[in-house]
Amino acid sequence: MGDHLSYWLREIVQPNLAPATYISFEGFVRLYITPGLGTKRLDRLQVRDVQTWINQVARTCQRCAQEKDIARPRGKQLCCATGTCCRAVPSGSTIKGLRATLRAALAQAVTEELVTKNVASLVKLQVRRKKPGRAWHSDEARQFLEAARAGDDPLYAAWVLILVLGLRRGELLGLGWDEIDERAGELTVRWQLQRISNRLLRRETKTRESDAVLPLPDICLTALRMRRGGSGRGPGCRRP
Template sequence: MTAPKRKKARANGEGTIYQRKDGRWESAGYVLAADGTRIRVRVYGSTRRGAADKLAEKIADSNRGLPVATADSTVGDYLTYWLNSVAIHRLRENTHTRYASCVRLHLIPGLGTKKIARLTTKDVRTFLDRLRTTCQCCAQGLDAVQKRCCSVGECCQKRLSALTVTYVHSVLKSALEHAVREDELPRDVARNVKTTTHQPRRFRPLTAAEARQFLDAARADRLHAPYEPALRTGLRKGELLGLRWEDLDLTTGTASIRRSLQRTRTGGLTHLPTRAGRPSAVSRSRPNASTPSRSTGTAGKGARDRRAGLENNGLVFTMPTGRPLDPANLTRRFRSFLHRAGLRRIRFHDLRHSTATLLLEQGVELVVIKELLGHAHIGVTATVYAHVRLRLQRHAIDILSTALDGTTDTNPPHDDGDDTPLCAAPFR
């Protein structure tokens, strides 16, 4: 009679694995912690193989020198691990830099010493409430360095805006959600906290009359090429500056938005892919013999002509030398242009808001504007331009009242003449 075959023992360093009374499998082993020490971690799975694979992945990361966060880590240790080992591979560099600044300035000072497994919803709510009411000059120690504010008994009351507090909350939620996905936490306690809704930043888009004045003045500026398509297409600044000739189809009047030109801390001027490449209508009017063509391709024709003999980078909008146009330089030149032309001071991004606002006022459907602007969800478009829609709703009620009163005054808001609406051409 042969003896029963003994189960093969796990090799040294592979950890232990066994089935719990509740039917789940638990695996445990030693890995590298965020503080440089080695700690024992436990992972769980519905099958033996699932638990073993999870532990093997953590041990493999540890053997490569990557710290592994656990439920025994502090919030500060876990945030450091998450930023350097997870978020850095999923976020754009500028976004990662903002996340890191948020963690360093607010989350670690406020919650860093707490054990992540013992973090409660009340802890998060108390932290956010304190963040809203605390003078940041004092909280970050700036008063002691510069001998001002609380250090001299005259607090400047420099508090964070509601938008910044919401941003801090979202970063914490992202980190804790990852901990839940890795089975380090049973739930994301930050998700149960409701932050106060902040008022969206108000902007003053150009009216149709101001937009026509802007376009007339832009044609006389030597850097006019990006200004006109910015207003006529609603493209972001980085999307305009990252546009290549290969992205344009001048026959159909469309452009494929694939990349954005941005300046990063480590890479300088860098072409980054957009979140979702999208086609965009380019032409906004029918050119005639007396009116210059108003398509993006023709507006950038001067830049195309200047490329001869210069640096061949394929970009539509460049410096006179052919080099890429820095977004910060474009912003400064845009401000100078507005001042010289005697126009109201606006941000370059407000040209994009002006596009959407004028389209709404001409009756273009919200879903079309959402696609044109490249918003991920129509709710973003509806929220940003809620005040415009409210004004149009009031106008609709006025039209009804006018009809019921027997008059015929149905002029839309901001209608300042009988000229063809600025952005009323059909979309392709």
């Protein structure tokens, strides 16, 4: 398994998928999958092996398992380093990510006829209820934007685009003036800014379906004009 995972990351994921996807898969493999399943023979891996492993990960404190606090200076150590476990078990999204990563790696093994079935796809996960979030009411959003404008907040235009158009953070930060048509009153989402291994990368959105042309209400146009006149930087706070 360890050899196959290394090959899969190096030859399949890194050359062909987005850098952020590679970073995510590599982290899951390095921190969880290889330590738990790396010594298993690929052609003998069974559903029971994966089910037992992922159940164990889900109930194990990862501060202890990964010895995260051992290298910390005395006085800043937590959990296992002090002899008192904090029970920092992985979140439900982490467990889902582990299964998805292993399933993708084994799908390649099926494609290359190294195994006959993808055992990760047969693993069951505990159903965890999501905690309900709370969105702002329109009055709360309006009060926030009024306060930001009155206080000359340099990110006022960013807050407007997020709250009015629903832009994601990466889409906002990747936005350039050439994607804004003031005459037509439209904004085109084509780019996103991502931090990958301590580097900022401006990349196209994930798929063509992710691209969008959005109408710009007056509040957005006004905020963008203030932004252009005030700093000269891109609307998403990206240097031109």
